[in-house]
Amino acid sequence: MLTLYKYEGKTEEEAINNCLEDLQVEKENLYINSYEEAAKLFKSKKVIIEVLKKDDIIKYIKEYVNEFASKFGITINSEVRIQEDIISIILISDNNPILIGKDGRTLEALQVLLKQSILSATNKHFKVHIDASNYKVKKQKNLEYEIKKIAKDVLKTKIEVKLDPMNSYDRRCVHNVVATFDNLQSVSYGETPNRYVVISYKED
Secondary structure (H helix, E strand, O other): OOOOOEEOOOOOHHHHHHHHHHHHOHHHEEEEEEEEOOOEEEEEOOOEEEEEEEEHHHHHHHHHHHHHHHHHOOOOOEEEEEOEEEEEEEEEEHHHHHHOOHHHHHHHHHHHHHHHHHHHOOOOOOOOEEOOOOHHHHHHHHHHHHHHHHHHHHHHHHEEEEEEOOHHHHHHHHHHHHHHOOOOOEEEEEOOOOOOEEEEEEOO
């Protein structure tokens, strides 16, 4: 479990200074949530801060990945970077086919589970991106290439094209590619997991 540290002071600045002095870390390595506690009889109001250390979150993620790896009987090394509210995780495994899964499904499932686990442990929403051996990067480049071909066909024939169901990440990629073409539009239809995109011609 992650440790949630609490400090108080007459002001937020005082509470943060108390925290920094105690934990011996830089402020940019912390996530801080502050709130005021109303004044009580014979007591003045005070500010309370709740603090999470980024290093603790990184350690939590690495332990989660190691536990996941042990269940699958494989070895996974992880590199974790946190920038603002975005967590990027690069995985290196001795068995990528098992880690990635068919069409990236295992990797996608791990991302969803880890995101939910971090939310439960921190009560804070993070965007979590997981990749292994540049699988998602290569997949995105291939997808962009295919969508550009389809987009050019739609421009030429003016016949709309319905794509196969995709996850939200891939649909966003499709929308971004189509947006670079004049006289084309892309719209998502249906419900997850069968949500799909239609690319169609539009007049000026």
